[in-house]
Amino acid sequence: MRRRYLSLWANSLVARTLALTLIAVIGAQGIATAIWYSESKQKELEGIRAASASMAVMFASTVNFFQKLPLGYRHIVLDQIRNMGGTRFFVSFNQEPLYVDPIADTPLKRTSVVAIKSVLADKLPKALALEVDFSKAENLRLLRNDLYLKDLPKSWAHHTLTLGPIDPPVLVVQIELAVDEWIYIAALLPAPYISLDDNIIDREQMLFLLFSTSILLLLTYLLMRRQVKPLKNLARAANDMSMDIDQPPLKEQGASELVTATRAFNRMQSRIRRYVADREHLFSAISHDLKTPITRLRLRSELLDDSNKRDKFNKDLDDLEMMVKGALQCVRDTDLHENNAFIDLVAMISALIEPYNQRQVRVEFEFQPIEPLVAKPLAMKRVLSNVIDNAIKYGQHATITLIENQDWVVVTIIDRGPGIPTKQLEQVFEPYFRLSNDAQGHGLGLGICRSILHGLGGDLILSNCPQGGLQAQIFIPPNLEV
Numbered sequence: 001m002r003r004r005y006l007s008l009w010a011n012s013l014v015a016r017t018l019a020l021t022l023i024a025v026i027g028a029q030g031i032a033t034a035i036w037y038s039e040s041k042q043k044e045l046e047g048i049r050a051a052s053a054s055m056a057v058m059f060a061s062t063v064n065f066f067q068k069l070p071l072g073y074r075h076i077v078l079d080q081i082r083n084m085g086g087t088r089f090f091v092s093f094n095q096e097p098l099y100v101d102p103i104a105d106t107p108l109k110r111t112s113v114v115a116i117k118s119v120l121a122d123k124l125p126k127a128l129a130l131e132v133d134f135s136k137a138e139n140l141r142l143l144r145n146d147l148y149l150k151d152l153p154k155s156w157a158h159h160t161l162t163l164g165p166i167d168p169p170v171l172v173v174q175i176e177l178a179v180d181e182w183i184y185i186a187a188l189l190p191a192p193y194i195s196l197d198d199n200i201i202d203r204e205q206m207l208f209l210l211f212s213t214s215i216l217l218l219l220t221y222l223l224m225r226r227q228v229k230p231l232k233n234l235a236r237a238a239n240d241m242s243m244d245i246d247q248p249p250l251k252e253q254g255a256s257e258l259v260t261a262t263r264a265f266n267r268m269q270s271r272i273r274r275y276v277a278d279r280e281h282l283f284s285a286i287s288h289d290l291k292t293p294i295t296r297l298r299l300r301s302e303l304l305d306d307s308n309k310r311d312k313f314n315k316d317l318d319d320l321e322m323m324v325k326g327a328l329q330c331v332r333d334t335d336l337h338e339n340n341a342f343i344d345l346v347a348m349i350s351a352l353i354e355p356y357n358q359r360q361v362r363v364e365f366e367f368q369p370i371e372p373l374v375a376k377p378l379a380m381k382r383v384l385s386n387v388i389d390n391a392i393k394y395g396q397h398a399t400i401t402l403i404e405n406q407d408w409v410v411v412t413i414i415d416r417g418p419g420i421p422t423k424q425l426e427q428v429f430e431p432y433f434r435l436s437n438d439a440q441g442h443g444l445g446l447g448i449c450r451s452i453l454h455g456l457g458g459d460l461i462l463s464n465c466p467q468g469g470l471q472a473q474i475f476i477p478p479n480l481e482v
Helices: 002-010 013-068 071-083 107-123 154-161 203-243 256-289 291-301 307-333 345-358 377-395 445-456
Strands: 090-094 129-135 170-178 181-187 341-343 363-367 373-375 398-404 409-415 459-464 470-476
Touching: 013 090, 013 107, 013 170, 013 181, 013 203, 071 090, 090 154, 107 129, 107 170, 154 181, 203 256, 291 307, 341 377, 345 363, 345 377, 345 398, 345 409, 373 377, 377 398, 377 409, 377 445, 377 470, 445 459, 445 470
Parallel strands: 363 398
Antiparallel strands: 090 181, 129 170, 170 181, 341 373, 398 409, 409 470, 459 470
């Protein structure tokens, strides 16, 4: 049952509108993000290329400065700089290049490395080797391969190479000036290129998109629910009218188009109600009024001297009286002016077959537990009793099964009788058509049953079983909100 409601909701106008809105938002945001990313990425690449080239020029100036110092003064100058708190760069001289744990490769990183190498190669043509890479501060080695940034005094490099809580990558440049003489330079890129992350949408943007999309979907849902409510009322009223024509007028509300449709529906319902009432009254009056002349003719037929003519005359009157009674019964039995109520089909069928079992007539009933359904109790009892009576009368045995699937509650009644010729399976629903030659019945029962079920939104279908006998399937709509 829950699966059916979920399926109906998924196919509803509100759900489809929300899905279309979500697809539109995702598509629009995707296109806008792609355009923004393409343009901003080009600007970002140009910016980091210029910033890296500018830093490379400063690196070259630093290298030239230290190259001009006597070898004995280089370490003295470096110690003084570190004791004073350092500069924008961390500089050291090593006998070999230090190992660098590189960060993940990104377009920003590649652009920066290429720009720095290009400028340094141009500014320092006599350099023997050149290595440029980026490393996380926690993995950064300084002075020796076994010495990390965290092992040094904070005044030496922490203020220069760390920027909490951002924790940006550190640019490491190593230049071989002579054999066993490497200058090591570590620095941070200038703002706003401190981080080399290449995310299309960061966490803040994602939260903003989720929040704005949620607000849009919520407002769309409230709007559509308010607009769809009159449409649901109209659909429910149309469904109720198919079962009971005497329904109160529908309240005109909602958008102007819905108000127009509701007003037209109310007018249509009023005209149909008047038409049905006039037809029933006229048909009942004609059938009732025919009884008087039939009775008068029957009295006059008794005055006929010829008994043969009198018998034929009375037979014609009997046929005419049967047709009048059948017409009155048809009007009375198809009158569905009855309130809906909860029906326990299992209990109703069990009560109908109990008298047959007491007369030792074999009636089998198999069922699966189902929830009570909403229908017209007397009308449903009339349908079930009529079909079960026919199965017992013409088949001497009935097997009844009750199941519920996704679309219908199905009552199947199978007998062991001779069945019905295939060409006449639909004719038996026509008024006064009978296959049996007995004097019982008017040939109206099956037609009345199908009319009742059609009025309830269901159907009655007959078919011959391959092993013999007739199968009658009663389809009843389940309890669903329109």
